[in-house]
Amino acid sequence: MIDDLLVAIAGSANVDLGAQVPEDATHDEALGETPVQPRAVVRPGSTAEVAAVVRAAGAEGVPLTARGSGTGLSGGCTPVEGGVVVSFERMNRILEIDTANHVAIVQPGVTLAELDVALLPHGLIYPVFPGEQSASLGGNVASNAGGMRAVKYGVTRHHVLGIEMVLGTGEVLIAGGRYVKSTSGYDLTQLIIGSEGTLALVTEATLRLHPRPEYHSTLLAPFATVEQIALAVPPIVVSGVEPLLVEYIDLVSMAGITANAGIDLGIPGDISERALAYLVIVLENHQAQRLEEDVLALAGQVAGLGALDVYVLPDQAGTQLIEARERAFWASKANGADDLVDVVVPRASIPSYLETVNQLASTTGSLVVGCGHAGDGNVHLSVWQSDPEVRHRLLHDIITTGLALGGAISGEHGIGTMKRSFLADLEDPGKIELMRRIKAAFDPLGILNPGTIFEPALVSAVLP
Numbered sequence: 001m002i003d004d005l006l007v008a009i010a011g012s013a014n015v016d017l018g019a020q021v022p023e024d025a026t027h028d029e030a031l032g033e034t035p036v037q038p039r040a041v042v043r044p045g046s047t048a049e050v051a052a053v054v055r056a057a058g059a060e061g062v063p064l065t066a067r068g069s070g071t072g073l074s075g076g077c078t079p080v081e082g083g084v085v086v087s088f089e090r091m092n093r094i095l096e097i098d099t100a101n102h103v104a105i106v107q108p109g110v111t112l113a114e115l116d117v118a119l120l121p122h123g124l125i126y127p128v129f130p131g132e133q134s135a136s137l138g139g140n141v142a143s144n145a146g147g148m149r150a151v152k153y154g155v156t157r158h159h160v161l162g163i164e165m166v167l168g169t170g171e172v173l174i175a176g177g178r179y180v181k182s183t184s185g186y187d188l189t190q191l192i193i194g195s196e197g198t199l200a201l202v203t204e205a206t207l208r209l210h211p212r213p214e215y216h217s218t219l220l221a222p223f224a225t226v227e228q229i230a231l232a233v234p235p236i237v238v239s240g241v242e243p244l245l246v247e248y249i250d251l252v253s254m255a256g257i258t259a260n261a262g263i264d265l266g267i268p269g270d271i272s273e274r275a276l277a278y279l280v281i282v283l284e285n286h287q288a289q290r291l292e293e294d295v296l297a298l299a300g301q302v303a304g305l306g307a308l309d310v311y312v313l314p315d316q317a318g319t320q321l322i323e324a325r326e327r328a329f330w331a332s333k334a335n336g337a338d339d340l341v342d343v344v345v346p347r348a349s350i351p352s353y354l355e356t357v358n359q360l361a362s363t364t365g366s367l368v369v370g371c372g373h374a375g376d377g378n379v380h381l382s383v384w385q386s387d388p389e390v391r392h393r394l395l396h397d398i399i400t401t402g403l404a405l406g407g408a409i410s411g412e413h414g415i416g417t418m419k420r421s422f423l424a425d426l427e428d429p430g431k432i433e434l435m436r437r438i439k440a441a442f443d444p445l446g447i448l449n450p451g452t453i454f455e456p457a458l459v460s461a462v463l464p
Contacts (some may be wrong), residue, residue, distance in 0.1 A: 001060075002039075002040070002056060002057065002060045002062045002084065003015075003017055003039070003040060005056040005060070006040055006042045006053065006056065006084065009042070009044070009049050009052045009053055009056065010042050010043060010044050010045065010049055010053070014042065014043040014044070014045070014090065015040060015041070015042050015043070016040060016041040017039070017040050018039070018040075021037060021038060021039075021040065021041050021085075022041070023035070024070060025038065025041050025067065025070075025079065025085050025087065026038070026078075026079065027070075027075075027078055028070045028071065028072040028073070028074075028075060028076065028077045028078060028416075029070070029071055029072060029073055029329075029333075030072065030073050030074055030075040030078075030340075030416065030417075030418050031073075031333065031337060031338060031339050031340055032338060032339055032418070033075045033078060033417070033418060034078075035078075036078055036079050036080065036081050037079075037081065038065070038079035038080070038081070038082070038083050038084055038085045039062075039082050039083065039084060040084045040085070041067075041084070041085040041087055042084055042085070042086055042087070043087045043088075043089055043090045044086065044088075044090065044091065045090045045091065046091070047164060047166065047172060047203040047204070050086065050091075050166045050201055050203050051166045051170045051171075051172050052170070053084070053086060054166050054167075054168065054169070054170040054201065054447075054448075055169075055170035057084060057447050058168065058169065058170060058445050058447055061445070061447070062082070062083060062084055062447065063080040063082075063083035063084070063446075063447050063448075063449075063450050063456075064083060064084050064085075064086050064201075064447050064448055064449070065077055065078070065079040065080060065083055065084070065085050065086065065197065065449050066085075066086050066088070066108075066138070066142065066197040066201050066448075066449065067085050067086065067087045067088065067139075068088055068108060068109065068135070068136030068137075068138040068139030068140075068142070069111060069132075069134050069135050069136040069139060070139075071132045071134060071135045071136075071139065072139060072143060072413070072414065072416065073329065073340055073342075073413045073416075074143075074196075074410070074413045074414040074415060074416025074417070074418050074419060075416035075417035075418040075452075076142065076143060076196045076197065076414050076415075076416035076417070076449075076452055077139075077197070077449075078416070078417050078451075078452075080450055080451060080456075083450075086201060088107070088108040088109040088136065088138050089109050090109065091107040091108055091109045091203065092107055092109030092110050092111075092114070093106070093107050093110065094106050094107075094110055094114070094115060094118050095107065095204065097118065097119065097122060097124070097209075098178065099122055099124070101178045102124065102208065102209040102210070103161060103178050103206050103207060103208060103209060104118075104119070104126065104206075104207045104209055105204060105205070105206050105207075106137050106204070106205055106207060107137075107138075107203065107204060108136060108137060108138025108139075108141070108202050108203060108204075108205065109136055109137075109138060110136065110137050111133065111134050111135060111136055111137070112126070112128075112129065112130075112132075112133045112134075112135055112136075112137070112140070113133035113134060115137065115207075116133070119209065119212070120212070123211060123212050124209040124210065124211065124212055125209065125210055125211070125212040126159065126207055126208075126209055126210075127149055127152075127153040127159065127210055128140060128145060128146070128147060128149065128150075128153065128155065128156050128159055129147045129148065129149050129326075130145040130146060130147035130412065131147050131148070131326040131327075131329070132326070137205055137207070138202050138205070140156050141156060141160055141163065141192070141193055141202050141205055142193075142194070142195065142196050142197050142202065142414075143156075143194065143196060143412070143413065143414040144156045144157050144193050144194030144412070144414070145412060146373070146376075146378065146411060146412035147373075147412070148244075148245045148247055148322075148325070148326070148373055149244055149245060150373060150375075150376050150378070150412075151237065151243060151244075151245065151246050151373060151375030151376050152242055152243065152244050152245075153210070155412065156193060156194075157190055157193040157194065158208075159207055159208040160176075160189060160193055160205055160206070160207060160208070161176050161177065161178060161179065161180065161189070161206045161207070161208050162174065162175060162176025162177045162178070162189055162205070162206035163175055163176060163189050163192055163193075163202050163204065163205050163206070164202070164203045164204035164205075165192055165200035165201065165202050165203065166200055166201045166203060167199075167200050167442050167443065168199075168200070168442055168443025168444060168445055168446075168447055168448045169443075169444065169445075172203075173188070173200075175187075175188035175189040175192070176188075176189040176206060177206060178206060180208070191438070194414070195453075196414050196415065196416065196449060196452050196453055197448060197449040197452065198439055198443065198448055198449045198450075198452055198453055199438070199439060199442040199443060199448065200442055200443075200448070201448070211286070213284040213285055213286050214285075214286060214288075215284065215285050215286070215287070215288050215291045216244070216282060216283065216284045216291075216315075216318070217282070217283050217284075217291055217292075217295045217312060217315075217318065218280065218281070218282050218312070218313045218315075218317075218318025218319075218321065218322065219279075219280070219281040219282075219283070219295065219298065219299060219302065219310060219311065219312055219313070220265065220267075220278060220279075220280055220310075220311045220313055220321070221278065221279040221280075221281070221302045221303075221307035221308075221309070221310045221311070222267065222271055222272070222274075222275030222277075222278050222279075222307065222308045222309060223275065223276070223277050223278070223279060223306060223307055223308060224274055224275065224276055224306075224308060225276055225277065225351075226248065226250065226276065226277045226350065226351055226354055227351035228305070228306040228307075229248050229277055229279050229350075229374060230248075230347065230348060230350045230351045230374070231305070231306070232279065232302065232305035232306060232307070233246060233248075233279075233347055233374045233375060234347070234348065235301065235305060236281065236298070236301065236302065236305075236375075237375055239297075239298060239301060241283055241294040241297065241298050243281050243282065243283055243298075243375065244282040244283060244284045245280060245281060245282040245322070245375075246279070246280075246281055246373070246374050246375030247279070247280040247281075247325060247371060247372070247373060247374060247375075248277055248278065248279055248280075248350075248371060248372055248374040249277065249278045249280060249325065249371040250276070250277050250278075250369055250370060250371060251275065251276050251277060251278075252369040253328060253369050253370055253371045253382075254277075254278050254371075256328075256331050256332070256335065256369075257324040257325060257327070257328050257331050257371075258321075258324060260324065260327070260330075260331040260334070261320060261323070261324035261327070263317070263320050263321060263324055265311070265313070265317060265321065266311075266317075267311070268309075271308050271309050274308055275308055279302070279307070279374065280321065280322070280325065281298065281302070282318070282322065283295055283298065295312060299312060325371065328371055328380070328382075329380075329382075332382035336384065337382040337383060337384055338383055338384055338385055338386060338391055339382075339383040339385075339391060339395060340380065340381065340382060340383070340413070341370075341379070341380070341381040341383065341395060341398055341399070342378060342379070342380050342381075342410050342411050342412060342413045343378075343379055343381075343398065343399055343402035343407055343408070343409065343410070343411065344376070344377050344378045344379070344402070344407050344408050344410070344411030344412075345377045345379065345402050345405045345406065345407035346377055346405065346406050346407065347374060347375065347376060347377035349377070349405040349406065349407070350372070350374065350377060350379060352405065353379065353401060353402060353405055353407075354379070356401045357381065357398055357401065360394060360397050360398060360401070361394070364385060364390050364393070364394045365385075365390075366383060366384060366385035366390070366391070366394055367383070367384040367385075368381050368382070368383050368384075368394075368398070369381070369382055370382055373411075376411075377407070377411075378411035378412060379402075379411075381398070383395065383398075395422070396422060396425070396426075399419075399422050399426060400426060403426055409422055409423060409426065409427075415452070415453045415454075416452055416453075417451055417452055420451070420452070420453055420454050420455065423453065423454065424454060424455070432454060435453070435454070436454065
């Protein structure tokens with residue numbers, strides 16, 4: 001029986017059965033998600049134990065769901081009823097910080113906050129900050145996490161050089177390594193990144209590091225329209241100053257996140273009355289004088305691009321605003337939002353996209369507000385619509401609008417279980433079938449996170 005096998009592999013202290021399973025293990029942070037009680041949670045302590053768990057589950061036909069910190073927003077670590085959650089909380093060691101090659105080798109349970117603290121004395125940084133520092137590196141790899149810094153540094157897949165993984169057969173493979181380029185067959189590392197635990201369980205990741213800039217400055221520019229912001233973004237991105245963040249925040253969202261954080265940005269009343277959206281830009285540099293020069297040049301450029309004014313925020317206010325922006329989801333959740341959308345569109349299409357979204361919201365009697373990564377076109381929308389059927393149609397139309405503009409269903413949260421119906425309805429069936437065939441190659445029994453990304457195939461085969 002699988003319960004006895006799990007105890008034999010990881011020890012009774014590292015297995016929760018039945019009523020012992022903590023409530024946190026039944027869901028992630030996705031809004032509207034229905035928690036699911038698994039039969040067990042197992043906390044392996046090594047790659048060998050993970051492989052043994054996978055082989056045992058395969059022999060018993062039991063589905064497995066990998067779990068890091070559970071901070072995801074798509075239902076990607078929602079367990080399967082009768083299945084087993086594989087929690088990586090014990091596999092939380094930073095195995096090596098290689099300063100010569102600028103890489104870190106970490107286990108999947110290491111959090112972004114823990115890695116950042118460890119890198120600080122070395123003057124290095126892992127630059128992917130998806131907005132929740134308690135998130136685990138394993139979860140980031142599984143979802144290809146992005147965040148506000150993607151406009152400069154890219155997303156998780158640009159910083160994972162190699163992985164150790166356990167396939168659905170229990171085989172352990174290593175792909176990639178401490179090098180930045182390779183043309184040696186299929187890139188299995190990149191295939192696993194963003195696969196949401198459906199192809200393999202990642203047990204180690206080799207991460208690319210960067211020198212840590214010492215100086216930062218935050219510019220805040222109110223605009224009369226979102227269209228003006230969208231027109232301003234391309235010149236800002238190619239200005240040569242390489243902004244760390246280029247974020248837009250609409251009027252309602254700005255009011256919500258500043259009130260929630262207790263921030264007064266000191267914007268004059270005549271400006272705030274005319275502003276319908278804000279652009280937040282953060283610059284960084286290794287030299288204070290060069291940063292100051294960049295700030296002055298960019299402030300002048302932004303003023304010439306239609307901003308009502310440009311403010312260089314004091315360090316504390318800038319930090320508070322960015323932290324509040326990172327907590328925008330929690331502010332929406334606290335105010336009763338019913339769902340989230342993270343569609344990505346070509347950044348020049350943001351105005352037309354938001355115009356259609358506003359029309360859809362008005363037609364359905366819904367409230368849809370948000371902010372987003374203007375530099376890369378990733379729009380984050382909070383949706384208030386209590387009627388499930390109306391909300392589903394609204395989300396379907398919002399996503400369809402983004403796809404029609406050349407976008408994608410999710411920019412960084414992933415498909416999970418919450419968006420799989422939209423993927424099935426709106427994506428090319430040939431692509432979905434190819435994804436299923438790829439999954440079958442990595443996970444022939446279909447035991448790894450079934451129900452995530454697309455509807456699960458029947459788990460029927462058993463390993464010999």
